Amino acid sequence: MTAVVSQGRSRSRFRIGKRALPYVLSLPALLVCIGILIPFLTAAWYSLHRYRLSQPWGYKFIWFDNYLAFFSDPKFWNTLRVSLVYAGTTVVLELLLGLAIALLLQKRTTLNNFISIMLLMPLMTAPALAALMWKLMTNPGFGILSYFAGLIGLEDFRWASSPSTALLTVVLVDIWVYTPFIMILLLAGLRSLPTQPFEAAALDGVPRTFVFFRITLPMLTPYILTATLFRLLDSIQQFDIIYAMTQGGPGDTLTVFQVEAYLNFFQSTNVGRSAALMIILWAITYFLSNIFIKNWLRLRERARGEA
């Protein structure tokens, strides 16, 4: 009898308390988080300093001077403008194109399913490698796209190496990689819509433009919002495609936030300015991600509810 009791007690000593269990399970993941939070705080701290790796003796706390300097810095306004133009253009074009393709593939036929799977391939290509592929295709000497441009009368079309077309070229690569992302989310959304409203509308002979704008689009809105915000968050921080394609050039045509911060850090070794740029980008993405998470959660709840 006593043996049984003592055995039970010795086992319970090693048992994790019921209330502590969830903490124990999530602790390792949490520790990894904390390891990441430290560099984040460091970046915020650096952004308040004059800090150049090449001039360590000049290290000095200067409050918000790095940020205040941005107001009169044309390079900063260029970075902000290019980032916003890039994000705006890619997201709008990808949304329109992605929605159009999703509508084309809406019916569940073997061919449509096959095409939708094929279209995932650009999305699964590493963006940096996708940029390299397009670089080979737009090479002025032998690139197939340069050849096509010549055929339609665009002699000497220089794609990413000319300041006037560099933005167009990287936007094109971004569209190639990420349109399938929006397409596949909207396709999943379209196919999960209830069929009754559409059957009723077809029975009543409602015009199809009316059905699209008054039934399909409103019902699809949560999916469109989530997909758009998702892309906007990624696109405003685009680095891979632009860096692999042009390294921000020619000149400063494509120095979006992350590229500019990278060049500031490694080329001009201006840590303070680089950190301040990243904090501003973080503030933008924090604002956007709060809106995103609200929409994303609503969608997630809906998906769980159906399951």
Add this chain to the structure above:
Amino acid sequence: MEHTSVLERVLRGAALTLVVIFFMFPLFWIFLMSFQTNETILRIPPSLVFTPTLENYQALITGKLQTAAGSLDIAFMRNLWNSVFLSVTSVAVSLLLGVPAAYAFARHKFRGSEDIAFTLLSFRFAPPLLVLLPLTIYFQQLGLANTYFGLIWVYQLICLPLILWIVRGYFEDIPADIEYAYRIGGHSWFATFRKIALPLAGPGIAAAGLLAFIFAWNNFVFALVLASADKQPVTVGALAFVTASGIQYGQIAAAIVLSITPTLALALYAQRYLVEGLSLGAVKG
């Protein structure tokens, strides 16, 4: 839908054809290029007729590039191995850390649980360089610069949020009653987790792992900042290779094909789960 006119069907067909051409042509063209010599690549006008050669792949695999100027060493296979090693290990670590946490978040509503889960999610959206630039300085001091350990740790930023949020959804889909019944039978929480929850969420965990692998493989900026040539994965290595080899276009194309084939193959294999993974569990395919 039954009364679609002929004109509409023709237009739809034409639109779909254009879409397929736009998205497939670059892959197709680079694939062809990888089997050509520089002479056929540089032909004007470009042509689809050529005798395929394996010499580009041969040069990459043997690591010796024969040029007119002599023999050049290429470390591409090393990059490929780095990609495999970094991605596999990162995903394994992420699964070890993430699956128990996902289970805790799904089953136990504890104080701060949602805050922690959302903090992890927000890492997915923070600009990577914000963390990476100070990390380069820390890594120098800690001796983690250019180590696999340091890289795998940073790769958790990509893998962990993904795994946590997808697997959490799968645990939430398991009715809690099944687990209660098993526990009433006198089994510990760990036995319940191992015998009931893990097998039922198994397909979801596998899918999350595959997707995390794809995203880790495709990452570029982490290794660009934190790794030197001998630890770089293919994404960074291919870019360096372009600068080093200059005009060996056939080999560059072959290197791209070898670098993207694993993720494309995995994506086709796991395509049923892609929608869910890409939306971090918010949309089901």
